[in-house]
Amino acid sequence: GDSVTQMEGPVTLSEEAFLTINCTYTATGYPSLFWYVQYPGEGLQLLLKATKADDKGSNKGFEATYRKETTSFHLEKGSVQVSDSAVYFCALSVNTGGFKTIFGAGTRLFVKA
Amino acid sequence: NAGVTQTPKFQVLKTGQSMTLQCAQDMNHNSMYWYRQDPGMGLRLIYYSASEGTTDKGEVPNGYNVSRLNKREFSLRLESAAPSQTSVYFCASSDRGQVTQYFGPGTRLLVL
Numbered sequence: 001g002d003s004v005t006q007m008e009g010p011v012t013l014s015e016e017a018f019l020t021i022n023c024t025y026t027a028t029g030y031p032s033l034f035w036y037v038q039y040p041g042e043g044l045q046l047l048l049k050a051t052k053a054d055d056k057g058s059n060k061g062f063e064a065t066y067r068k069e070t071t072s073f074h075l076e077k078g079s080v081q082v083s084d085s086a087v088y089f090c091a092l093s094v095n096t097g098g099f100k101t102i103f104g105a106g107t108r109l110f111v112k113a
Numbered sequence: 114n115a116g117v118t119q120t121p122k123f124q125v126l127k128t129g130q131s132m133t134l135q136c137a138q139d140m141n142h143n144s145m146y147w148y149r150q151d152p153g154m155g156l157r158l159i160y161y162s163a164s165e166g167t168t169d170k171g172e173v174p175n176g177y178n179v180s181r182l183n184k185r186e187f188s189l190r191l192e193s194a195a196p197s198q199t200s201v202y203f204c205a206s207s208d209r210g211q212v213t214q215y216f217g218p219g220t221r222l223l224v225l
Binding site (some may be wrong): 004032034036041042043044045046049051089093100101103104105106 | 117153154155156157158203205212213214215216217218219
C-alpha cells in the first residue's frame with residue numbers, strides 16, 4: 001500500500017545551520033507530495049507542495065524537489081532559525097475518487113540559539 | 114475568517130463515558146476529515162466526508178462514529194471511551210478537487 005517514511009528525530013541544530021529532513025514514499029500512480037509543519041500547541045499547516053515529478057516546492061526558505069526516480073521529497077533549508085523549531089510531516093496524496101492523504105510519522109526539529 | 118475550529122481544546126474522560134468532538138469550517142470546503150495523532154505514528158485517518166451527506170471509514174474507524182451535520186460541521190463521537198483512545202484529534206477540510214488540507218488546532222483527549 002501507499003506509505004511515507006521520514007527520518008526519525010529529534011534533529012537538533014544550531015541557528016544558521018543547514019537542514020535536511022529525508023522523506024521517501026511508496027505509491028501507486030502519481031501522488032502529490034507535501035511538507036506540513038506543526039508548531040507547538042497548534043494544528044498542521046501546509047509548508048510546501050509539489051504535484052508532479054521534478055517540481056520544486058518552496059516557502060519561507062524551505063524547499064523540496066519531487067524526485068520520481070528515487071521516490072523522495074527531502075526538505076532542505078540553508079540557514080535555520082530558532083523560530084523553525086517544530087514538527088515536520090512529509091505526506092502524499094493520491095486521487096482515489098476523492099483525495100486520500102498519508103502522513104509520515106513526523107520529525108521534530110529543535111534549533112538552538 | 115476563523116478557518117477550522119474545534120471544541121473542546123482538552124477533555125478528560127473516564128473509561129466507558131461518551132463524548133462528541135465538534136469541528137466547523139468557514140471556508141465553504143466540501144471535504145472534511147478526522148485524524149488522530151499519536152507519538153511516532155504521524156496522523157491516522159479515522160473518518161472522512163467527501164461531501165455533505167456522505168461519510169466513509171478511514172484507517173482506524175473502530176470505536177468512533179461521525180456525523181456530517183451540514184457543509185460546515187463534522188462531528189466525531191466516542192460512544193464508550195477506552196484508554197487506547199487517548200490521543201490528540203485533528204479535524205481538517207479541503208476544497209473539491211484540491212489536495213491541500215487545512216487543519217484545526219486539535220483536541221487533546223485523555224481517557225482514564
